[in-house]
Amino acid sequence: MHSSDSVPVRVRVLPHGEGLPLPAYATDGAAGMDAVSAEDVTLAPGARHAVATGLSVAIPAGYEIQVRPRSGLALKRGISVPNTPGTIDSDYRGEVKVILINHGAEPFEIRRGDRIAQLVLAPVTRASWMEVDELDATERGEGGFGSTGGVAALGN
Numbered sequence: 001m002h003s004s005d006s007v008p009v010r011v012r013v014l015p016h017g018e019g020l021p022l023p024a025y026a027t028d029g030a031a032g033m034d035a036v037s038a039e040d041v042t043l044a045p046g047a048r049h050a051v052a053t054g055l056s057v058a059i060p061a062g063y064e065i066q067v068r069p070r071s072g073l074a075l076k077r078g079i080s081v082p083n084t085p086g087t088i089d090s091d092y093r094g095e096v097k098v099i100l101i102n103h104g105a106e107p108f109e110i111r112r113g114d115r116i117a118q119l120v121l122a123p124v125t126r127a128s129w130m131e132v133d134e135l136d137a138t139e140r141g142e143g144g145f146g147s148t149g150g151v152a153a154l155g156n
């Protein structure tokens with residue numbers, strides 16, 4: 001995305017976030033801004049932790065920020081975001097945290113300033129329920145969960 005069509009988002013740097021770069025797009029076409037850790041922490045295999053970013057934000061109404069894993073860390077080290085995509089609500093004013101889980105076999109050392117996840121600003125469409133007694137018929141009907149053909153290895 002180019003700065004000309006970007007959406008301004010108010011961001012507050014908390015005391016422990018001072019001196020760190022704000023989340024930033026690594027390339028012109030990047031969808032996500034890489035966010036850095038504001039703390040040193042080691043994740044043992046299997047462990048999870050809400051990693052501080054040192055930032056709080058005021059996302060404009062009608063948008064959210066999604067917290068997504070970085071594929072490089074996922075592939076090389078087994079590091080993921082268990083609640084992916086994490087949801088930052090537009091009315092949240094607390095510190096943005098990145099929940100990380102170590103699915104790898106080795107401890108994962110995070111140093112303050114390391115890029116740990118990416119933040120995607122996304123529009124939100126809200127629903128309003130229209131309660132009815134019957135739903136329109138479809139070819140799929142109630143079929144789901146593999147009803148159209150499954151995985152050969154599972155024999156279905």
Ligand SMILES: O=c1ccn([C@H]2C[C@H](O)[C@@H](COP(=O)(O)OP(=O)(O)OP(=O)(O)O)O2)c(=O)[nH]1
Binds near residue numbers: 067083087092099
């Ligand atoms: O990865 C995340 C997910 C959430 N949050 C913050 C911002 C979000 O607006 C708030 C609530 O998140 P969510 O709705 O996912 O959590 P919940 O378990 O439903 O908590 P709550 O009852 O506070 O909504 O927590 C983060 O900082 N990082």
Ligand SMILES: [Mg+2]
């Ligand atoms: Mg919630």
